[in-house]
Amino acid sequence: MTVKKALCSSELATLWMTYQQKTMTQRILEYFIEKADDEEAKHILVDTHTNVKEYVGRLTSLFEEEGCVIPAGFNEEDVNPGVPKLFDHHFDIVFLRQLKAISMGLHTLHLNMSYRKNLIILYKGLTGFTQSVYEKCMDYLREKDVLPGPPAVTLPKSIEFAQSPNYMDGFNIFSDKRALNTVEVAYLYFGIESNTLGMQMMTGFAQVANESEVKKYFIKGKELSKKIVSDYSKVLLESDVQAPSTSGARATDSTVAPFSDKLMMYCTSLFTNFGLGSNALGTAFSLRSDLPVKLASTAKDILAYGHDGGKIMAKNGWMEQPPSMEDRNKLFK
Incomplete structure (x- = not known):
C-alpha cells in the first residue's frame, strides 16, 4: 500500500497563496456579474466564477484531507453587490484579463514548486483554465476595440548584430x-x-x-x-x-x-x-x-x-x- 506523502513547505505555501487569490477573485466576480451591462461580458464572468468556485472547493477539500486549517481568505462579508456601479463598462473584462495574466505566471511557478502528483495535476488544470479565460477576455476586448494594441513596427529584412x-x-x-x-x-x-x-x-x-x-x-x-x-x-x-x-x-x-x-x-x-x-x-x-x-x-x-x-x-x-x-x-x- 502506497502511503501518501505529507505536504512539503513549498506545496503548503502555494496552496495557501492560491486560496487567497481565488477567494478574492470569487468575491470580485460576484460584484462584476451583478453589475454587468453586456451579455457577452456577463457570460465570460459567470463561466469564470463557476470554475473559480469549483477550484476553491477543491482547495478546501485538500486542506481538510491534510488535517490543515482552512485559510480565512475572503468571504461574503467582503463584497456588497447591491451598491452602485464603481467602474464603467469594459472595466470588468480589462480587470479580469490582467488578473489572469498574473494567475498564469503564478500557476506555472507553483506547478514547478509542487512535488506531489495530485498538486501537479491541480496546477496544470488551473493553468489551462486561466489561459482559456485570458483568451476569451482578449477576444472580447479586441472585438469591442478597447485595447489600443502595441505600436506597429517595420518588419526586418535582414539579421543585424551590434557593431559597437x-x-x-x-x-x-x-x-x-x-x-x-x-x-x-x-x-x-x-x-x-x-x-x-x-x-x-x-x-x-x-x-x-x-x-x-x-x-x-x-x-x-x-x-x-x-x-x-x-x-x-x-x-x-x-x-x-x-x-x-x-x-x-x-x-x-x-x-x-x-x-x-x-x-x-x-x-x-x-x-x-x-x-x-x-x-x-x-x-x-x-x-x-x-x-x-x-x-x-x-x-x-x-x-x-x-x-x-x-x-x-x-x-x-x-x-x-x-x-x-x-x-x-x-x-x-
Whole structure:
C-alpha cells in the first residue's frame, strides 16, 4: 500500500497563496456579474466564477484531507453587490484579463514548486483554465476595440548584430541615444498598459475606501501609477513611438464601497507585486544603459509602496499570515 506523502513547505505555501487569490477573485466576480451591462461580458464572468468556485472547493477539500486549517481568505462579508456601479463598462473584462495574466505566471511557478502528483495535476488544470479565460477576455476586448494594441513596427529584412559597445549607451551626452528595440518597447508598453488600469482601479478604490489611511494609500497608488505611465510614455516618445491610450474602463463617480477595505488592500498588494516582477523582467532585458536605471528607480518606488501597504494591512488585522515553519527557539524554551 502506497502511503501518501505529507505536504512539503513549498506545496503548503502555494496552496495557501492560491486560496487567497481565488477567494478574492470569487468575491470580485460576484460584484462584476451583478453589475454587468453586456451579455457577452456577463457570460465570460459567470463561466469564470463557476470554475473559480469549483477550484476553491477543491482547495478546501485538500486542506481538510491534510488535517490543515482552512485559510480565512475572503468571504461574503467582503463584497456588497447591491451598491452602485464603481467602474464603467469594459472595466470588468480589462480587470479580469490582467488578473489572469498574473494567475498564469503564478500557476506555472507553483506547478514547478509542487512535488506531489495530485498538486501537479491541480496546477496544470488551473493553468489551462486561466489561459482559456485570458483568451476569451482578449477576444472580447479586441472585438469591442478597447485595447489600443502595441505600436506597429517595420518588419526586418535582414539579421543585424551590434557593431559597437555604443549599442548599450544611454547616458552619453555627446551622442544620440539609439532608437528603442522592440524588446524594450514591449516591456515599456506593458508597464504603461498595466499602470493605466492600476490608475483607474486606485481611483475607484480611493473613492469608496472607509478608512482615511486606506483612502490616502490608494490616492498615493494612483499618483504612482500616473508617474510610471508618464515616465514610460516619455521614453517611448523620445524614439517617436506613440504611447497607448484607451477611452474605456474608467471609474465612475460612485462613493459607496462594493468591497471591504481588506479585499481592496489585498488586491492592490497582488497587483503591486506583479508590477514589481514585470518591472524586474524589463530591467533584465533592456540593453540601453539608461533604461535599467529608470526601471530600477521605478522598482524602488513600487517596493516602498507595497511595504507601506503591508504595514497598513497588519495594523488593521487584515494581513493573514502564511503558515510558518516551526520556531525551534520557542520550542526549546
